[in-house]
Amino acid sequence: MHEFHDIDGTLFDLDGTLISGGTALPWAHDLIEASKGRFAVVTNDAEHTAEEILSMMQDAGLSVPREMIVAAGVEAVRLVAEEMPGAKITMAASRSLRSYAETLGLHLTDIRPDVVLIGRDRQFSYDTLSSTANAVLSGAELIICNPDRTHPGPEGTVVPETGALAASILACTGPVQHRVIGKPEPGVFLAGMRLLGTTPKRTLMVGDNPETDGKGAAGLQINFLKVGC
Numbered sequence: 001m002h003e004f005h006d007i008d009g010t011l012f013d014l015d016g017t018l019i020s021g022g023t024a025l026p027w028a029h030d031l032i033e034a035s036k037g038r039f040a041v042v043t044n045d046a047e048h049t050a051e052e053i054l055s056m057m058q059d060a061g062l063s064v065p066r067e068m069i070v071a072a073g074v075e076a077v078r079l080v081a082e083e084m085p086g087a088k089i090t091m092a093a094s095r096s097l098r099s100y101a102e103t104l105g106l107h108l109t110d111i112r113p114d115v116v117l118i119g120r121d122r123q124f125s126y127d128t129l130s131s132t133a134n135a136v137l138s139g140a141e142l143i144i145c146n147p148d149r150t151h152p153g154p155e156g157t158v159v160p161e162t163g164a165l166a167a168s169i170l171a172c173t174g175p176v177q178h179r180v181i182g183k184p185e186p187g188v189f190l191a192g193m194r195l196l197g198t199t200p201k202r203t204l205m206v207g208d209n210p211e212t213d214g215k216g217a218a219g220l221q222i223n224f225l226k227v228g229c
């Protein structure tokens with residue numbers, strides 16, 4: 001593959017673009033080479049920390065600097081800590097994302113939180129639904145790590161995602177103002193460009209999903225290259 005021209009930095013989606021099912025996709029190394037090493041990974045992952053994603057990538061034989069990984073879950077937590085230092089937060093999220101929030105000084109609680117954050121919580125339950133929906137109705141700000149309702153699983157199955165959990169909360173609360181951090185919203189694209197120090201016109205987004213990677217890039221006038229099926 002030739003180098004990308006007229007581009008100062010590349011944003012790579014992760015699943016379906018560089019890796020799939022824990023292994024590197026056949027074109028992953030060529031894509032990384034074509035970016036001349038000036039790339040960041042922007043993923044809607046709402047479950048893992050950057051360290052965990054780094055280790056998944058390393059297991060697949062891909063090397064990337066840890067600080068160049070932008071994940072929707074981590075980004076959402078980072079945003080809350082930045083905007084509302086020490087905020088009280090209810091999180092429907094993985095243990096590692098919850099620990100990350102604590103390291104940033106956020107206070108995890110189900111009692112009158114300032115923020116309700118929804119990630120990919122594999123332990124999501126009726127109680128989670130009840131406490132998060134009622135916290136939002138009591139005035140907590142609702143932040144959704146990504147809007148994806150499912151991602152493809154093996155043999156035509158679907159894997160429930162963050163957006164499906166968020167939809168159940170919104171089904172209880174009715175329409176309420178909320179923020180979505182992951183693609184196609186601008187958050188992770190902007191964070192990736194900040195890391196690369198590039199402008200939209202000189203940035204290339206490479207992804208497999210026109211609905212998230214493509215639509216989000218178009219909204220910011222970032223160039224888009226689709227890979228995969």
Ligand SMILES: [Mg+2]
Nearest residue numbers: 013015016208
């Ligand atoms: Mg993808």
